[in-house]
Amino acid sequence: MPIDVDPNDLIHPNNYGLAGQPHDTWTKLRAEAPVFYCDTDYCEPFYAITRHADIMDISGKPGIFSNIEGPTVFTPAQRRMRENRDGTGFGNMKTIIEMDPPKHREFRKVASGFFTPRNIHHLDDIVAECAREQVDKLGREGETDFVEAIAQRHPLRVLGTILGVEREDEDLMLRLTQELFASEDPDLQRAGEDREAASASLGADFMQLFTRIIQDRRANPRDDLASLLANAKMEDGSPMGPIETFGYFLIVFTAGHDTTRNAISGGMQALLEHPDQLAKLCANPDLSKSAVEEIVRWTSPVNYMKRYLLEDVELNGVQMRRGEQLAMFYGSANRDEKVFDRPFEFDITRHPNRHLGFGTGEHFCLGAHVARLSSRALFLELARRIEVMEPAGDPTHIASSFVVGLKTLPIRYRLRPAA
């Protein structure tokens, strides 16, 4: 029997803009069609993978399930732009999320030492100070949009610090990142330009900013990721090429910003919708560690990652062919009833919590420890300071099916001064 599911629910940005993640559809697919062929007018056809076990399996086999076609499914316009690449400029930036081993491992190694938990520990004081500063800015009481005031500013400052973006360039960086990710969302697109022109001018702005930072860090290296990337050498001792160096700046900033912002805003929304959990966190701020894991499971800001098949493969009785593509829906895997007790309950003390919000295997999120550290610092600060926090209107969603989350979250609050 054909299953009654509209594939647009899974992938069309407008559906995410209207309703958020399609949990009812995913639940049905996990039970009845865990490898589901999606052919829509919106993008190239793909198989939707919705079970936790299948995503674990696929992510462990980069030799079969490749990243060379990039992390997202292509619309016809995106495919055209990819085919028209001329070997220069923004569209040609190669980032590690588009590489397979052995090249992927060599390039990932350039920055992986920086991202170890031990090294990231050096950022403890910076993220704590940044969290305090953001919460201080709210004042004692009032109403605000939590996304604008807190959720997007905090990761921006943390990433800006490790990537050498000066404070006066933070607004520029924020706008560029939003335009890059939310190219489908009419409120966030570049005004007055068609898609291809917008992408070219966006690329030029990114390159200009990164070129300034790279030149500075070559002349005056410091103890930060920007200096490491600007001066990186490959295994054979040659300097990392310009396209790859730009690509690294781009992937770290873009992969790190919207994802963490959406985890923080979605986490606050979940706490507001579950006041018992908010009260628990405020009574015991040290729970911010397990709370952040549950928040990443609950929100799954990276909604899916694409893989491209290098061989024919049969999965759950479905025959997929070489050259076809699939999308692994982390938001679905993170509610898989075969892995999680009470998957639709938001529980900040959940243990164990084997969520796939940061992916798994070869491309496991390089910045997971930064994301954890900075989100924990913010929820710790909030938990210590909140006297009252409640919704002050309906939240709205970003029209995107890749990095998903809230566009606005109106809140009303009363806070204690910093200790």
Ligand code: HEM
């Ligand atoms: C809550 C926040 C975040 C979430 C949910 C998230 C999620 C993910 C996911 C699902 C992947 C792909 C994993 C796979 O394909 O198996 C990924 C890759 C990546 N993430 Fe994150 N991420 C977050 C924050 C960050 C931050 C803060 C940074 C940088 C500071 C970062 C840098 C990267 C990079 C560079 C990759 C590519 C890794 C590779 O291809 O080897 N992410 N992330």
